[in-house]
Amino acid sequence: MMYKVAFVVDGVSNPFAGTEGQLLHLIEGLQENGISCELVSLQSSTYLERGDVPCPVRILGCGKTAELATWVALWRVGRDLARGGVRVAQTFMIDASVVAPPMFRLSGIRTLVSRRDLGYWYTPAYRAVLRRTSRVAAGYVCNSEAVARGTREAEGVSADRCHVIYNALPVLSGSSPPVPELLSLQESGAMIVGLVANIRPIKRIEDLVDAVALLSCQGLDVHAAIVGSGDPEPLRDRARATGVGERVHFLGGRSDVAACLQHFHVGALCSESEGFSNTLLEYMRAGLPVVCTDAGGNLEAVRHGETGFLYPVGDVEALSQGLEAILLHREKRLRMGALAREEAVERYSTEVMVSAHMDLYGRILNGK
Missing domain, CATH: 3.40.50.2000 (Glycogen Phosphorylase B;)
Incomplete structure (x- = not known):
């Protein structure tokens, strides 16, 4: 009809x-x-x-x-x-x-x-x-x-x-050109946690800054890459105050998000409220495991322990533990990422x- x-x-x-x-x-x-x-x-x-x-x-x-x-x-x-x-x-x-x-x-x-x-x-x-x-x-x-x-x-x-x-989300064909700033980080051996979101209070990006500080204190070479528009200065100040000013990178709003994702080891989302996040689907489509809050539709998108980890909103220690579990175990990271991509293609x-x-x-x- x-x-x-x-x-x-x-x-x-x-x-x-x-x-x-x-x-x-x-x-x-x-x-x-x-x-x-x-x-x-x-x-x-x-x-x-x-x-x-x-x-x-x-x-x-x-x-x-x-x-x-x-x-x-x-x-x-x-x-x-x-x-x-x-x-x-x-x-x-x-x-x-x-x-x-x-x-x-x-x-x-x-x-x-x-x-x-x-x-x-x-x-x-x-x-x-x-x-x-x-x-x-x-x-x-x-x-x-x-x-x-x-x-x-x-x-x-x-x-x-x-x-x-x-x-x-549509299935992407072909590869994207590298993002120079992220490529240099990747080639240095750093582990990159990506977060795609505009800088707003509801996104709680400061939680990721604090998690990077915790992981850095444990000796991990972890960097955070924030992709999204908004004023980054308060977050820059927080990163400097916690000793990770050189480990938190702000890439601004971009149209080449897919190109950025290819450099990440894991995708993070710290929001206190989510209906159903397109960002999570972008991570999954790119074959990235996810660490995100258990807010709203996140519980439906991420299978805890299989395609990523869920944690309570605002629990920075749980966030850092989820990131550590993925970053330190390459086989687990690849397995979770493959399952995430498969689910993105079939279900979404x-x-x-x-x-x-x-x-x-x-x-x-x-x-x-």
Whole structure:
């Protein structure tokens, strides 16, 4: 059954960001399978205006959800989409999930709501509004069981209306050119722990700095490479204060993450909250064992003792022990990395993710 799907977002400014990247990846996969897609954005951005999105785009230029004009604009675009044959839509991001379900329903479009984190943004006002709009949503697409549980509790959604579809990453072909700074470290014999995340408090990158300090005190030649945007100076100061200023490297935000990963011995993630981390999938796809917190969807992505190690949020000693167990045992590291890559390819492939969405759209259209 061929049909058209509309996606509604607050905006798309960075195609490499987690949610935006997954959305664009889904659109590409659906269109390769003959499904026509259209993107509706409440707000404009330089990226959207460049015309790089792989489907037609409507930019509404809306303001806040509290403004009547935003609701009217969504009603009008829903009416136009329905006239063009759209019968199912999916929202990404917060404001779109508030306005689109009720406004699109007026035109007969059934709307799915995406939830992709543990709801750190929930406020009493949002909870109240979302519990009302959830009544008219066709269902919820959650990227982990942890997110599904949080959505059910916060928004009053029944279990049968929450559908778990994990994130996916495409299989990479060919090799990437080396990253000079990391290559020189690698050639020196240093063991490199990589962490890919923007520098924000929720990511707790300071825990990795402290873990490197602990391991260095034990005589290990361990370095940390941080890939992500944000102000690194507070972390630099912390590294200097703990005696590892020369062992913690900040590479900034980059588009060649895959090239960086080929130099790492292990991937780390210290976040205190995660819905389902794309970073973990990138590590696994690169054949890296993982040491990460047991927050949210991390528990579903990493098999403790098989593809990596999980540790309690903020437990720096447990983090350092997990890193040490992998770094000091080459055979274990290679075995864990191979299992991680195998799981990434089989469980988190583009084909699996796109097929699951197509199946769900079909059931929604058939009233199931």
